[in-house]
Amino acid sequence: MTTEALDTAVAELPLDDPRALAAVSLIWREAHLLDSRRYEEWDGLWASGGEYVVPIDREATDFASRLNLVYDDDRMRRMRVERLTGGFSISAAAAARTVRSVSRFVVTGREDDAIEVCSAQILVGYKREETLVLAADVTHRIVFTEDGPRIARKIVRLVNSEDAVTASGFLL
Amino acid sequence: MTHPHPHAPLVESDRVAGTLYTDPALFEREMDRIFHTTWVWVAHESEIAKAGDFKMAWVGRRPVIVSRDRRGGINVLLNRCRHRGASVCETPKGNGNGFTCPYHAWSYGLDGSLRGIPYPEGYEDVVEKKDLPLQRLKVASYAGMVFASFSEDIEPLEDFLGGARLWIDRFMKQGAGYPIKVQGEHRFRFNGNWKIQLENTTDWYHFPIVHRSWMSSVDAETASMLSIMTDESAVTHALGNGHSVSISVAEHADLDVDDGTEKLQDRFSHIVEELSKDMPPEQVRRIVRSLHGAGFNLNLFPNVAMSMSFFRVLRPVSVTETEIRHVALGLDGGPEIVNRERLRIHEHFQGPFGFGSPDDAEAWNRVQRGVAGGVDMPILVNRGLGREKPNDLGQPTSHATDETGMREAYDMWNRMMTDDN
Numbered sequence: 001m002t003t004e005a006l007d008t009a010v011a012e013l014p015l016d017d018p019r020a021l022a023a024v025s026l027i028w029r030e031a032h033l034l035d036s037r038r039y040e041e042w043d044g045l046w047a048s049g050g051e052y053v054v055p056i057d058r059e060a061t062d063f064a065s066r067l068n069l070v071y072d073d074d075r076m077r078r079m080r081v082e083r084l085t086g087g088f089s090i091s092a093a094a095a096a097r098t099v100r101s102v103s104r105f106v107v108t109g110r111e112d113d114a115i116e117v118c119s120a121q122i123l124v125g126y127k128r129e130e131t132l133v134l135a136a137d138v139t140h141r142i143v144f145t146e147d148g149p150r151i152a153r154k155i156v157r158l159v160n161s162e163d164a165v166t167a168s169g170f171l172l
Numbered sequence: 173m174t175h176p177h178p179h180a181p182l183v184e185s186d187r188v189a190g191t192l193y194t195d196p197a198l199f200e201r202e203m204d205r206i207f208h209t210t211w212v213w214v215a216h217e218s219e220i221a222k223a224g225d226f227k228m229a230w231v232g233r234r235p236v237i238v239s240r241d242r243r244g245g246i247n248v249l250l251n252r253c254r255h256r257g258a259s260v261c262e263t264p265k266g267n268g269n270g271f272t273c274p275y276h277a278w279s280y281g282l283d284g285s286l287r288g289i290p291y292p293e294g295y296e297d298v299v300e301k302k303d304l305p306l307q308r309l310k311v312a313s314y315a316g317m318v319f320a321s322f323s324e325d326i327e328p329l330e331d332f333l334g335g336a337r338l339w340i341d342r343f344m345k346q347g348a349g350y351p352i353k354v355q356g357e358h359r360f361r362f363n364g365n366w367k368i369q370l371e372n373t374t375d376w377y378h379f380p381i382v383h384r385s386w387m388s389s390v391d392a393e394t395a396s397m398l399s400i401m402t403d404e405s406a407v408t409h410a411l412g413n414g415h416s417v418s419i420s421v422a423e424h425a426d427l428d429v430d431d432g433t434e435k436l437q438d439r440f441s442h443i444v445e446e447l448s449k450d451m452p453p454e455q456v457r458r459i460v461r462s463l464h465g466a467g468f469n470l471n472l473f474p475n476v477a478m479s480m481s482f483f484r485v486l487r488p489v490s491v492t493e494t495e496i497r498h499v500a501l502g503l504d505g506g507p508e509i510v511n512r513e514r515l516r517i518h519e520h521f522q523g524p525f526g527f528g529s530p531d532d533a534e535a536w537n538r539v540q541r542g543v544a545g546g547v548d549m550p551i552l553v554n555r556g557l558g559r560e561k562p563n564d565l566g567q568p569t570s571h572a573t574d575e576t577g578m579r580e581a582y583d584m585w586n587r588m589m590t591d592d593n
Contacts, residue, residue, distance in 0.1 A: 054525060056356060056358075064512055065508070065512060065515075066355070066356055066515065067355055067356030067357070067358070067500050067515050067519065068515075068519055069358065069523050069525045070519070071515075071516070071519055076520075079527075080527075082388075082389065083385045083386075083389055083527055086385060086388065088384040088388060089384075089385035089527075089530075090382065090531050090535065091530035091531045091533065091534040092530075128537075128541075130363075162264065163359065164359040164360050164361045164495050165359065165360055165524045166360060167524040167525060168524075168530060168533070169530060169534075171525075172525075
């Protein structure tokens, strides 16, 4: 399962595969936790060795060799959570309020212990008299562990990633 | 202009008027008298390395194209067709043979010359192609930094940079024997006047406060490297023409100078190990000492800074909105592991999801909002006035947390904005 690009073959959401529903359920729960800024709980959704990427180049698949907006391994992601919850960041303290919707699920890969789901995310943020919209194609690789489904990889490809991106104190 | 006290100067030696951040008429005047007049940074030469390479850029509010022609020359062209005014390029960067207007297909060469007009019969005895090239700006480079100006009679770039040239040369030493190249950029906007960002580059006073969350996320060695508040060797020099340099890590001010006492940071031990496989220890040490970039922030009036390991480029969008680009740098032809580490360091601090930039943007927006509440009150730039002294080059010098660099920038601003100069 090496698919990451948006032009890969897609399958309808296999409603007869309980893993697909479990993956979608996890993705919705993740969106809820991020909008609620419950970052410690969000961190708990990740599999060990997880990779969280918000690339600048929407076509990129080799993230390590280029500049990204976010390129987190476990260590960086935990530091990010610490920064957002630690009380020392003025932008986190004044974070925009967000509401996001994740839909348009398609399955782009299936293995025995993992499933890859591509979706559309629309986030509306509000801060100081201003409302902003961020749209992204999102790819999740969900692995099924003894503890249940976990996020092994999340790639958020913003429609405007190569332009000026406004984000204040929240995560995608 | 709507200065509330018409007889009070906008800029004094220790303060500036709050209207500098809020007055639309002042902003228009800044565009005309500063951005559309002086040298404005548009590119690094590595971004247009090969013939046919181009990128879009801005000079003030005017969109331009920076291109490399077949003879190796660098051109900066107004992105506006000479016929009916359409932009001739909307590709942020690329490689091509020239630029064709989408409206009536007037086509221009990489140097801006008008090459082709479809159905030319209608222009017989009306238009000569040689008379209608894209508008060309004056162009000059120093150490790979490309600047452009709308003024034909502007002073030579080297004179304009003046005392900043020494620091540009020193900045490029972080290549550790390799040329510097651009590796990508983060772009974001904040709701605030461009000068709020201009001030920030040599403002080490804010650093341990605004960037406390970043400081607590880095290793102790890196945090200690930036213990500026108590470091007497951390100083700012006013370099003339609005430029200034603020030294944060004095032992990295000139990366060629190494007395051998500095211990390489543990966080880079995996890089030392990898490079040591086929590089002599001196070269490994030289590269690893340069991983955080140069030990200073150089602020070049009006729109670019060379800040430790990156370029900061500002673009005034309106009196209350500014776009920032943080350009990541690497070693052209250098070891991949080094360039990747530099990308990770850049991502850690910069951009809309970095651990530093969002906190800066929050502070700057708060300045804009606060100032709007009391434009008749001055902005104070007087920190360190009591301890500022000339160095042996005669450059006003004070501690890196002082506001010497801001005073220098506002002095230049005042000279460019005032009629009697």
